[in-house]
Amino acid sequence: MNKIYKVIGCISLVCISLGSWAAGFSLPKYEKVTLQNGLTLYLMEQHEVQLIDLVVTVKAGAVDDSKAGLAKLTAANLILGTQQLPRAELEAKLDFIGAQLDADAELEYSSVSASLASKDLDQVLQWVKDSLLTPAFDDQEFAKHKQRYLANLQQKTESPKAVIKDYFNAQLFKGHPYAAEIDGSNTSVAGISLADVKAFHKRWYTPDNTAVIVAGDFDTKQLKSKLSKLFATWQGKAPARAKLTTPVQPKQAQVLLVDKPDAVESTFMIGGAGMAMSNPDYVAVSVINTILGGRFTSWLNDELRVNSGLTYGARSRFESHQQGGSFYISTFTKTDTTKQAIDLALQTYQKLWKQGIDQSTLDSAKAYVKGQFPPNYETSAQLASLMSDMFIYGFDEDFINGFSERVNALTVDKSQSLIEQYFPSQNLQFVVVGQAEIIKDWVKGYGQLQQVNIQDSE
Amino acid sequence: MKKIAIWSLLSALALPALGNQEDKVQTFSLDNGMKFLVLEDHSIPNANSYLFWRVGSRNEYPGITGLSHFFEHMMFNGAKKYGPKEFDRTMEAAGGSNNAYTTENLTVYTNWFPAEQLDLIFELEADRIEHLAIDPQMVESERGVVISERSTGLENSNFRAIWEEVKGSAFRAHPYSWSVIGHESDIENWSLQDLVQYHKTYYAPNNAVMVVAGDVTVDEVKKLANKHFAGIPAQTPPREVHTVEPEQKGERRVYLHKASVSSPNLMMAFHVPNSRHEDYYALSVLADILATGNSSRLQDSLVFSQQLATELFAYFPESIDPNLFYIYAVASPGTTSAQLEQGIIAQLQKIKKEGITEQELQKVKNRRLVDFYREMATINGKANTLGTYEMYFGDYRALFDAPTKLEALKVADIQRVANQYLKKANRTVGILDAQEDSHEQDL
Numbered sequence: 001m002n003k004i005y006k007v008i009g010c011i012s013l014v015c016i017s018l019g020s021w022a023a024g025f026s027l028p029k030y031e032k033v034t035l036q037n038g039l040t041l042y043l044m045e046q047h048e049v050q051l052i053d054l055v056v057t058v059k060a061g062a063v064d065d066s067k068a069g070l071a072k073l074t075a076a077n078l079i080l081g082t083q084q085l086p087r088a089e090l091e092a093k094l095d096f097i098g099a100q101l102d103a104d105a106e107l108e109y110s111s112v113s114a115s116l117a118s119k120d121l122d123q124v125l126q127w128v129k130d131s132l133l134t135p136a137f138d139d140q141e142f143a144k145h146k147q148r149y150l151a152n153l154q155q156k157t158e159s160p161k162a163v164i165k166d167y168f169n170a171q172l173f174k175g176h177p178y179a180a181e182i183d184g185s186n187t188s189v190a191g192i193s194l195a196d197v198k199a200f201h202k203r204w205y206t207p208d209n210t211a212v213i214v215a216g217d218f219d220t221k222q223l224k225s226k227l228s229k230l231f232a233t234w235q236g237k238a239p240a241r242a243k244l245t246t247p248v249q250p251k252q253a254q255v256l257l258v259d260k261p262d263a264v265e266s267t268f269m270i271g272g273a274g275m276a277m278s279n280p281d282y283v284a285v286s287v288i289n290t291i292l293g294g295r296f297t298s299w300l301n302d303e304l305r306v307n308s309g310l311t312y313g314a315r316s317r318f319e320s321h322q323q324g325g326s327f328y329i330s331t332f333t334k335t336d337t338t339k340q341a342i343d344l345a346l347q348t349y350q351k352l353w354k355q356g357i358d359q360s361t362l363d364s365a366k367a368y369v370k371g372q373f374p375p376n377y378e379t380s381a382q383l384a385s386l387m388s389d390m391f392i393y394g395f396d397e398d399f400i401n402g403f404s405e406r407v408n409a410l411t412v413d414k415s416q417s418l419i420e421q422y423f424p425s426q427n428l429q430f431v432v433v434g435q436a437e438i439i440k441d442w443v444k445g446y447g448q449l450q451q452v453n454i455q456d457s458e
Numbered sequence: 459m460k461k462i463a464i465w466s467l468l469s470a471l472a473l474p475a476l477g478n479q480e481d482k483v484q485t486f487s488l489d490n491g492m493k494f495l496v497l498e499d500h501s502i503p504n505a506n507s508y509l510f511w512r513v514g515s516r517n518e519y520p521g522i523t524g525l526s527h528f529f530e531h532m533m534f535n536g537a538k539k540y541g542p543k544e545f546d547r548t549m550e551a552a553g554g555s556n557n558a559y560t561t562e563n564l565t566v567y568t569n570w571f572p573a574e575q576l577d578l579i580f581e582l583e584a585d586r587i588e589h590l591a592i593d594p595q596m597v598e599s600e601r602g603v604v605i606s607e608r609s610t611g612l613e614n615s616n617f618r619a620i621w622e623e624v625k626g627s628a629f630r631a632h633p634y635s636w637s638v639i640g641h642e643s644d645i646e647n648w649s650l651q652d653l654v655q656y657h658k659t660y661y662a663p664n665n666a667v668m669v670v671a672g673d674v675t676v677d678e679v680k681k682l683a684n685k686h687f688a689g690i691p692a693q694t695p696p697r698e699v700h701t702v703e704p705e706q707k708g709e710r711r712v713y714l715h716k717a718s719v720s721s722p723n724l725m726m727a728f729h730v731p732n733s734r735h736e737d738y739y740a741l742s743v744l745a746d747i748l749a750t751g752n753s754s755r756l757q758d759s760l761v762f763s764q765q766l767a768t769e770l771f772a773y774f775p776e777s778i779d780p781n782l783f784y785i786y787a788v789a790s791p792g793t794t795s796a797q798l799e800q801g802i803i804a805q806l807q808k809i810k811k812e813g814i815t816e817q818e819l820q821k822v823k824n825r826r827l828v829d830f831y832r833e834m835a836t837i838n839g840k841a842n843t844l845g846t847y848e849m850y851f852g853d854y855r856a857l858f859d860a861p862t863k864l865e866a867l868k869v870a871d872i873q874r875v876a877n878q879y880l881k882k883a884n885r886t887v888g889i890l891d892a893q894e895d896s897h898e899q900d901l
Contacts, residue, residue, distance in 0.1 A: 025503070048501055049831045088758065095751035096821045098828030117828045144765060151768045151791050154720045159614040262717040264609050295555065297546045306543065309602025312610055332610055364551035371553020371572045374502040379835040454718070 025374045027400040030387065031220055038208030039231050042387040043223055044215040046380045052121055052216035053381040054114045056132060057388040060204030061108040062180040063244070067192050069184020071105035073149065074200040078112055079103045080141040082130035087141050090127060099124050101131070107182055108322055109392045110204075115381060118217035122226075129230050132205060142194045153186055157454050160260060160267035160332070160433035167452075168269045168431045171256050172326055176247045206236035211391040215380035247324040249273045253427045253447030259436035260454040266338040266434030270345060271328030272424025277320040277393040283406040285318060285422050288415055290365045291357055292316050292349070292423075293329060297364075303348045304331055310341045316349075318422075322393060327424055335435055339442040342430075352423055357415045366407050373403060483844060483854060484676045488683060490692040491664030495844050495854055496679045497671040499837050505573040505672025508841040509583060510849050513660035514563040515638045516699050516779060522648050522656075524640015527560040528604055529656055533567065534558075535596040538589030542596055545582055552578055560638055563778045564849055565660075570838070573673035577682055584686035587661055592653050601645055608639045616716070616723045616890055617786060623712040624725050624888035628782055632703040662693035667848050671841040703729070703780065710886040715894050721768075722795035723890040726802060727782040728879050730774070733850045739863045740875040741783060745772040746822045747814055747872065748785065748805070753821075755805050756785070766793050766801040776850040782886075783879060795889045806880050813873035823864055 030044035061071045079101050081087035094101050099116040101124075112131060116124045156162045166181055173179035181188070212227055249272050275282060286294070293300040293316025304314035314331035329349060333341035377383055377400065390396055410418075430446050432439065433454060440451070487493045514526050534556075536542035549556055554571030569579050611618040622637045629635035639645075670679050706729055730741055749756045749772035760767040770787035789798045833839035848854040 049835050051828070051831045051835060088753065088762070091751070092753040095753040096817070096824060098825035115832070117831065144762070147765060148761070148768050148790070151721065154791065155768065155788065158616065158718050158720060161610075161614045260718060264613050265606070267613075295550055297543070297550050302543070305603055307599065309599035310606070312603055312607035332613075333606065334609060364547070367553040368550045368555070371504075371575075372555055372570070374504050375570060375836070375838075378502050378837070381835075455720075 025377075025400065025404065027377070027386075027397045028383070030215075030397075031224070033224060035207070035228055035231065037231070037234055038206075038237070039234065040211040040391060041224065041227055042211060042213040042391065043218075043220045044380075044383055044387065045218060045220055046215055046383065047217050050118045050217050051380060052116055052118045052214060052218055053379075053384040054116070054124070054128060055213045055384045055388045056112045056128060056210060057213060057391050058110045058205055058210045059108070059241070059392065060110055060200070060209065060238070061105050062182040063108055063177040064200075064204065064241070065180060065184075066200075067184070067196060068181040068188035069149075070192055070196055070200050071110055072183060073146070073189070073192055074197045075103040075105045075110045075112065076145060076149070077137060077142055077194075077197050078131045078135045078201070080145055081136035081138055082127070083134040083136055084130050085127070086136065087138070093123075094127070097123070101127065103131070105182065107178065107180060109388075111388065113384075121218060121223075125226070125230060132210075133234055135201070137194060137198055137201075139194060142197065146189065146192070150186060150189055153183060153189065156183070160258075160263065160454070163454065164258070164267055164269055164330075164431055164433050167256055167258055167433075168271070168328060168429065169326065171254060171431060172250065172272065172429050173247050174250070177244055178247055178321065178324070202236075204238050206238045207231065207234045208236075209238035211388070213384050213387045213391070215384040215387070217380075244323045246276070247273055249424050250427050250429060253429070255430040255432065255443050255447045255449045257436050257440060257443055257449060257451040258431065258433040258454050259451060260433055261435060261437070263335065263434045265332050265334050266341075266432055266439055267330075267332040268338075268342060268430065268432040268434075269328045269330045270342070270349075270428055270430050271316075271326055272427065272429055274318045274325035274327040275320055275422055276322060276324050277389075278322070278395065279320070281418055281422065282320065283403060284410045284414065285418055287362075287365050287369055287407055287410055288352075288357065288418060288423075289316055289318060290369055291361055292352060295365075295368055299348050299351060300329060300331070300345060303344055304333075304341060308340075308344065310337050310344065314345065327422075335438055338432070338434060338439045342432075342443070342446070346428075352419045353425065356419075357412060359412055362410065362412055362415060366410065370404055370407055485854075486680055486683075488663065488688045490688065490690055491662075492683075492687050492690070493667045493848075494679060494683055495667065495669045495848065496674070496676045497669070497837075497840050497844065498673075498675060499671055499840065500673050502837070503573055503673050504837065505571060505576060505670060505674045506837055506841050507567075507569045507576075507579055507583070508669040508671075508838075508845045509567040510667045510669070510845045511565045511567075511660060512563075512665045512849065513565050513696070514561050515636060515640070516562050516633045517660065517696065518633055518636070518640070521644060522652050523636040523644045524604070524638070525644070525648055525652060525656055526565055526660075527638050527640065528600065528645065528648070529653065529660075530558045530560045530565050530567075531600050531604060532592060532597070532653060533586050533590065533661075535600060536591045536593055537586040538591065539585045540582060541591070542593060545586060549579070549582060554579060561775075562634055562638060562781070563776075566842075566845070568838075568842075576670075576674055576678065577685075580682050580686040584690065587663070587666075587687075588690045590657055590661070592650060592657070594650060597650065597653065604639070604645050605642060608642060608645065611639065616719060616788075617725075619716060620712075620714055620723055620725050620888045620890040623714050624727050624784075624886050625782070627710045627712045627888070628706070628727050628729065628886040629703055632701050632779060633699065634703075634779065634781055658693065659696050663687060663690045664692040664695065667845060669841040669845040669848075671837040671844075699779065705729075706884050706886075709882050712886070712888045713895050714888065714890045715892070716890055717892055719890055719892045721791055721793065722789040722798065724787050724789065724795050724798050724802075725888040725890075726785045726799070727886045727888075728881070728884050729780060730783045730879050731780050732778060733776045734852065735780075737875050737878070739860075740867055740871045741879070742774055743819065743822050743864070743867060744809075744872050744875055745774040745783065746825065747809070747818050748772045750822070750825065755809065756787075756802065759805055760787065760798075760801050764801060765790050766798050776846065778850065795891060799887065806876065809873065809876045810880060814869050816869060819867065819869050819872065826864060
């Protein structure tokens with residue numbers, strides 16, 4: 001470990017004081033630093049076990065794809081060897097010390113992450129840096145990976161649960177960048193070349209667009225110095241991303257029927273436009289959703305599973321991004337009871353408006369979300385992921401430290417106005433995966449019908 | 459039942475760290491035989507309880523296959539003080555949540571809650587252990603839930619689909635023959651009397667171990683355990699499972715047709731001893747050498763070099779009775795199941811003939827250490843690991859002997875177990891593919 005600490009281009013420094021349990025759940029102390037080249041560091045010490053979790057997050061994802069799947073392929077290719085180490089050697093070295101290195105892309109960001117024993121930090125940091133800055137981008141590794149990737153896309157069509165959300169997002173966000181197919185399709189991925197990957201990497205993987213996030217068993221002062229040196233020569237600026245509009249609720253109810261001729265059950269999603277991650281009502285709305293479909297005793301699970309035995313589980317959730325998101329109910333049931341289950345899901349959803357939420361149900365949901373909150377931020381991997389979200393979505397420790405307060409502030413009256421405001425009630429969007437021959441007549445009444453086959457490329 | 463490939467934490471090392479943990483585990487038993495393991499951990503204001511019952515699908519017989527798992531569901535459907543739905547409602551309103559899982563060997567009930575709710579959690583557990591009400595109406599609706607759970611597994615998981623077939627062929631005598639979820643016709647038809655008897659026999663305090671980890675004190679756990687569980691009477695211990703699977707003396711093969719499969723899936727399963735056998739650690743290391751990490755034998759050769767498979771894994775579950783050592787692979791497009799099978803066999807053959815390297819063995823030992831840290835990073839990982847060792851190895855302290863056992867392994871031990879168990883006559887091969895098995899050239 002390098003003992004010399006020099007402040008290399010420390011433009012801003014934020015220190016958050018250590019919270020105590022007595023005052024409710026609060027986030028452990030971390031430092032956020034921006035280096036001269038624009039690279040942001042988030043560092044949080046956690047010494048319970050001798051582990052470190054590291055996430056490098058880049059603000060570029062599927063919404064920035066010129067060909068669907070490009071962000072995902074770019075991330076994956078970063079860890080297929082570096083200019084210093086071919087893939088097989090890099091993997092042998094990682095495996096030998098029990099370290100894990102992963103890379104992936106989501107809708108609005110990409111990340112390279114590592115989990116390692118703290119004694120191996122120097123070694124792994126070097127490999128992560130090489131993966132980011134000087135990946136091998138080898139023709140043969142690229143071609144082989146693409147073959148495996150295309151096979152996985154094909155295999156994905158074997159499972160309704162694996163594909164249904166892609167169909168749902170494509171229908172809900174049609175015309176908006178959030179409709180992006182994160183994984184891409186057979187056709188789009190077939191058209192991606194190594195040159196495309198290199199260009200995406202060059203354009204977006206720049207220090208001003210990136211955060212290096214570390215949580216675990218290390219010394220902040222030493223690591224800050226080390227990271228500052230390691231990334232000091234990294235230069236470049238990412239182009240300004242056009243700010244996206246907020247996605248809106250579609251103008252008509254639609255049903256997408258995805259035919260799977262050998263299906264033994266129907267899998268479906270019902271929903272509409274949701275809310276942005278930064279929405280100040282995010283926490284309050286998630287408490288309401290807990291009542292509707294966010295826990296075992298939720299209305300949806302109680303009706304569709306416990307009371308009627310129609311399914312193994314029914315739920316609802318908001319999925320939030322920078323500018324908006326989706327809301328959906330999801331469940332599955334045997335082919336014969338498809339209509340019964342959809343109708344019961346809709347009836348149950350209607351209770352939000354027809355019956356509303358009473359005080360004791362609200363109290364129970366508040367206790368539940370507060371009680372289940374701390375274990376979400378127990379490990380360094382979870383804490384690193386939280387800091388990555390802070391970087392992407394622009395929130396800070398107040399999200400954690402003010403959580404209980406926001407939960408407590410929700411009243412029965414307020415919940416009714418939030419339901420009106422955020423839960424889509426008109427022009428609902430349906431996707432049903434199942435045996436079209438049997439269920440088509442049942443589902444066509446819910447909206448304008450369109451039918452595709454699950455094995456067709458999306 | 460998402461128990462695939464989680465086993466690796468179970469034989470970790472890390473002597474200094476483990477030493478500390480061992481000191482921290484405290485145990486006590488009530489007069490009725492119910493045993494408790496307690497691990498204080500004040501890192502978050504929460505705690506958990508993991509209640510392990512010595513009952514799983516190995517305790518079933520034809521006609522009641524899947525009953526252990528069904529029972530897992532029924533335990534949430536009402537007792538004396540807390541009627542139908544009240545268990546979950548009460549727990550969630552107190553900020554807690556729960557789940558449960560059933561395996562071939564065990565049924566485990568997990569509660570996660572703010573630490574100050576321990577009293578309530580124990581009260582809820584005691585109520586359903588002592589006074590479960592098996593309501594006929596709840597039984598009927600739960601049949602539908604479990605049939606849905608079964609079919610959604612088969613619909614979405616190729617592994618689940620072919621696994622059932624392979625087990626059914628590899629075991630013709632022992633109850634490991636059927637899947638944990640059971641046959642659909644049994645789920646539809648077992649009687650109320652079957653359920654009553656099952657509860658009385660297996661849900662007795664002398665058949666359970668509870669692990670509590672988190673922001674609690676041992677004294678408090680002891681006090682509340684006495685308050686809630688001490689009055690529950692012990693029962694005659696359940697009948698031992700005495701069936702021994704006869705030695706397999708020739709390869710068995712099964713084929714499953716599923717039209718929507720895009721490339722063949724292959725499962726290979728070899729009979730191996732139980733977790734207390736002296737070969738357990740060598741076999742567990744062999745599984746890692748074959749398929750854990752991209753530099754492992756099968757990943758490196760079949761996925762990356764030859765591109766015969768898009769994904770694969772080895773699975774060697776802990777087991778009370780002798781069970782199976784699995785290899786599972788999904789063929790790449792254009793690869794036949796025969797090519798994939800030959801590719802796997804060639805790699806197994808190589809280990810049998812040439813053995814493994816010191817470097818490979820050390821790699822597995824190193825990885826187990828880091829995986830152990832990962833497991834110990836959460837109170838849930840701690841509770842589950844301690845309980846699993848207690849149940850499968852007879853004593854949670856086996857966890858702390860594991861490093862020594864692992865360290866003592868030599869490269870020759872791995873080659874020896876490969877030669878002993880990875881044999882054609884001892885294997886069952888299952889293939890899942892899109893082609894119908896019946897065709898014009900045959901029948």
